[in-house]
Amino acid sequence: MKVIAIINQKGGVGKTTTSVNLCHALAEAGKKVTAIDLDPQGHLAVSFGIRVQQQGGIDEAMLAEKNIRQQIIAVRNNLQLITSGPRLREIEQLTESRLPRGLLLKNALHENFNDQDFVFIDCPPSSGLLIANALIATDEILIPMTSDFLALQGLSHLMSTVKRFEKTMQKKYKALLVMSRYASTRRISSQVLNNLRSYFPGQVLATIIREAAVLAECPSFGKTILEYSPKSRSASDFRSLATDFLEGRVMYEDK
């Protein structure tokens, strides 16, 4: 079992879109997958067609009020979801001194997902306590990226946070990147991609997810792209991304 945090403190880069569709594509490929919504906005659950605003999820598990296994919702074949729950927002602000604040997620996950192949954590666009919990609970991160300049700036910020955790916690993350919203019509896009390949050789997943209207449409129907438009290029992009992920297909620096 591997736990992977889908992380980028920059908003709207495609964390949730990547979580939903990569998880579904992996599940379709026969892997057992759990997706955890660590964002108080609750977009991951909505994207899977689940609307349970008042019901507890990962919030209660982190507060050790419920066992995390009680919070599981089966959403597709091989794919289960843990929603954010209404109190996740409180946790982000937590100053309770009797709780090990940074260890809440790690302790909640504990050994509870040994029957799963992958546990993905859809992170919120912030760099507070929830992100600290995600980084402490996992050794692997997947960073969705858009193909513009400010995304590079944001990545620099993220990498300095990651390195700070590595230094303080004496560990090394396995970090992968995915071009999750690639605007092929913009000239700067290919340069941003080249930059990523040269700074992160062997870490950028081989498949580029292009900007496509269908991807923005499916959440409102509670469908993944594999259901909403299974024959679209976006659907095959995500199937191919799942293969990249499973087989370690990555890009290298342009020689």
Added chain:
Amino acid sequence: MKTNEKNNLIGFDPLAWMDDNAGEIKDQPEEEQIMPDQEDEEQYDEAASLSSHLEEGGTEDSASDAEINLEATLTIQKVLILHEKLKSSLAVNSTIVINSAAVAAIDTATLQLFVALKKTAVKLQKEIIFALPSQRFIESAKLLGLLEILEVKA
């Protein structure tokens, strides 16, 4: 070096600093506080009680005091041994002073152990005190949000 001539659409390379510390993990320019700052509302006056404990040393209650020195590197590989050591010490002493001055590297597993011990001690109405915590010990405890639980003064 990563900015090649073709890169004319990117004027400034925000990732350039990553070249400087290939391999070695050093302090970053954008060192940012990811955990919310600890509020100092709860003042235990731990420092005072701590130093008095340290000074008392051999006087009253000395039969039930113990001092344990932590090594420089505390990792999961050593956590079992440390656990045994602390557990047996806690069984026969009412106060354990853990000298944390030498700690240069500490991982999550070890800090989790300390949290568990601290909770056990409270249940047994005993006391565990982290004395002279090193900067790295404080930083790691802070990152995990454990300063208050471990009663470590930053």
